[in-house]
Amino acid sequence: MFQRLPDAGDLAVAITIDGKPVKARAGDTVAAALFAAGIDHCRTTPVSGTPRAPYCMMGVCFECLVTIDGVGNRQACLVPVQEGMSVETQRGKREIGR
Amino acid sequence: MSAVNEVRDSYDVAVVGAGPAGLTAATACAAAGLATVLFDEQPAPGGQIYRAITQTPVQRASILGNDYWYGARLVRDFQASRAQYVPGATVWSLSREREIGVSTGGAARLTQAKRVIIATGALERPFPIPGWTLPGVMTAGAGQILLKSGAMVPQGRTLLAGCGPLLWLLAWQYLNAGVKIDAILDTTARASRSAAWPHAPAFLFSPYFRKGLRLMLSVRRRTKVIAGVTGLRAEGNSRLQQVAYRTADGAEIRLPADTLLLHQGVVPNVNLAMSVGIEHRWDDDQLCWVPVVDGYGGTSVDGVAIAGDGAGIAGAWAAEERGKLAALAAIRALKPDTRQDILPDEANIRLALAKVERGRLFLDRYYQPAASFRIPRGDTIVCRCEEVTAQQIIDTVALGCTGPNQMKSFLRCGMGPCQGRLCGLTVTELMAQTRGVPPAEIGHYRLRPPVKPITLGELAALPKDEAAIKAVVRG
Ligand code: FES
Numbered sequence: 001m002f003q004r005l006p007d008a009g010d011l012a013v014a015i016t017i018d019g020k021p022v023k024a025r026a027g028d029t030v031a032a033a034l035f036a037a038g039i040d041h042c043r044t045t046p047v048s049g050t051p052r053a054p055y056c057m058m059g060v061c062f063e064c065l066v067t068i069d070g071v072g073n074r075q076a077c078l079v080p081v082q083e084g085m086s087v088e089t090q091r092g093k094r095e096i097g098r
Numbered sequence: 099m100s101a102v103n104e105v106r107d108s109y110d111v112a113v114v115g116a117g118p119a120g121l122t123a124a125t126a127c128a129a130a131g132l133a134t135v136l137f138d139e140q141p142a143p144g145g146q147i148y149r150a151i152t153q154t155p156v157q158r159a160s161i162l163g164n165d166y167w168y169g170a171r172l173v174r175d176f177q178a179s180r181a182q183y184v185p186g187a188t189v190w191s192l193s194r195e196r197e198i199g200v201s202t203g204g205a206a207r208l209t210q211a212k213r214v215i216i217a218t219g220a221l222e223r224p225f226p227i228p229g230w231t232l233p234g235v236m237t238a239g240a241g242q243i244l245l246k247s248g249a250m251v252p253q254g255r256t257l258l259a260g261c262g263p264l265l266w267l268l269a270w271q272y273l274n275a276g277v278k279i280d281a282i283l284d285t286t287a288r289a290s291r292s293a294a295w296p297h298a299p300a301f302l303f304s305p306y307f308r309k310g311l312r313l314m315l316s317v318r319r320r321t322k323v324i325a326g327v328t329g330l331r332a333e334g335n336s337r338l339q340q341v342a343y344r345t346a347d348g349a350e351i352r353l354p355a356d357t358l359l360l361h362q363g364v365v366p367n368v369n370l371a372m373s374v375g376i377e378h379r380w381d382d383d384q385l386c387w388v389p390v391v392d393g394y395g396g397t398s399v400d401g402v403a404i405a406g407d408g409a410g411i412a413g414a415w416a417a418e419e420r421g422k423l424a425a426l427a428a429i430r431a432l433k434p435d436t437r438q439d440i441l442p443d444e445a446n447i448r449l450a451l452a453k454v455e456r457g458r459l460f461l462d463r464y465y466q467p468a469a470s471f472r473i474p475r476g477d478t479i480v481c482r483c484e485e486v487t488a489q490q491i492i493d494t495v496a497l498g499c500t501g502p503n504q505m506k507s508f509l510r511c512g513m514g515p516c517q518g519r520l521c522g523l524t525v526t527e528l529m530a531q532t533r534g535v536p537p538a539e540i541g542h543y544r545l546r547p548p549v550k551p552i553t554l555g556e557l558a559a560l561p562k563d564e565a566a567i568k569a570v571v572r573g
Binding site for chain 2: 002007008027029035036040045048050052054055062063065077078080
């Protein structure tokens with residue numbers, strides 16, 4: 001559970017997370033925006049279906065895999081948010097066709 | 099910003115990573131008139147140590163401290179140089195002929211460089227305790243990245259656990275930002291502390307000594323530190339709810355927790371270097387693989403150098419100097435007639451390097467994590483991607499597996515998307531302990547390109563010349 005410091009600046013970028021509208025700060029990565037929105041986990045594992053959340057925030061652990069604008073298995077901690085971006089958390093294996 | 103189609107077919111020098119080493123290397127090469135490109139996986143320059151320095155939303159400078167803001171100068175010099183900067187760029191392959199496969203924004207390109215300087219820095223040492231995969235558990239580095247790049251801090255009950263300078267630095271920065279830390283669970287091992295003492299005199303002259311001491315005292319004054327922690331467990335049902343810890347006197351104590359930030363030092367990020375076949379050795383002080391490099395970062399692969407923490411952990415200030423040394427070698431090789439006043443001043447660099455590396459061995463030994471935190475047992479997960487436990491790996495040794503490469507074909511351990519980054523060291527040490535041989539004999543996963551997963555779509559979108567087809571076939 002994370003919160004922004006009071007003087008952290010405007011939340012000017014509108015994205016959706018699993019269809020719900022969320023405001024992010026320009027310069028946030030998708031993973032940061034997920035934390036700020038109080039999303040507890042961003043995927044469940046393909047092997048046992050247990051929930052996982054971003055762990056390293058620097059591109060090495062691959063725990064932060066989400067679907068961004070229809071493309072699956074993107075590293076949320078490396079992708080900056082963009083206006084209108086659609087982020088979906090992932091359940092288990094990537095669905096066919098993504 | 100630079101899109102993938104601005105990546106040229108060839109360069110004199112390609113630098114990978116925009117931390118202190120990559121920044122000074124690229125700046126110096128460009129100053130000498132070499133056609134230089136810097137590929138960086140992050141969205142903005144600075145690496146992890148100076149992460150988001152050009153755009154951090156953290157308003158009060160005192161929160162992050164002067165040593166962070168110092169990095170702005172390196173970025174400014176780089177931005178004023180003629181080096182091309184490609185952010186958001188993942189380098190997924192590097193060949194012995196120095197052909198580089200790079201992706202950005204979902205499209206891939208191949209490019210060729212006469213010299214390559216790998217400056218991919220460090221990553222945090224795996225911290226495989228029971229429950230470390232639960233949401234709510236993350237690395238201290240991750241917590242610091244959220245602070246630097248998003249001005250985000252933990253809310254609720256917050257615990258820090260582990261050992262090493264970064265843990266104390268993060269605690270100090272959190273306290274400066276007004277975050278309440280419920281406790282720091284200090285796992286610094288007693289044996290490591292005693293092993294470090296012979297090197298203490300040299301460390302007294304390190305620039306890190308006074309700073310480190312002041313910072314630790316300031317943290318201790320403001321938050322509870324529980325020393326001598328010998329066991330740790332994260333517990334919860336689908337998310338972290340509490341942390342169980344044990345100290346030498348045996349009793350297990352539980353603390354409720356919403357966030358647990360783990361750290362036990364950093365190790366070189368070796369994946370790209372290993373994939374091109376650069377020779378590595380096991381370092382018995384830093385307990386990790388370190389590439390074999392000469393005084394300029396030159397490696398066993400012709401024309402490929404490694405600068406900064408990726409060539410062995412020595413910290414950000416050393417990285418800055420090591421970047422210049424790698425650049426110096428590249429300039430001498432490619433443009434031997436470069437005027438003396440444009441070349442990095444080697445004597446000065448060596449002096450600065452000696453100063454910041456003084457007493458390093460003290461830090462390495464003092465913060466050497468205890469075996470129980472490096473080598474898990476039972477059903478503690480070692481490979482997060484494929485959910486492989488310590489016991490499963492131990493069992494493959496009984497089956498006759500001698501190293502990670504036989505083992506992984508049984509368990510898929512290390513074959514998930516992180517490609518062994520989060521389990522490689524654990525697996526090596528675990529198999530070494532089980533077999534009773536030194537880690538060097540066990541070895542590491544054999545790493546091959548692509549060193550980062552890329553989609554077939556990205557490959558298919560490569561410009562179709564012979565090189566492209568070759569890369570795909572080889573991959
Ligand atoms: S959080 Fe580790 S790769 Fe994104």
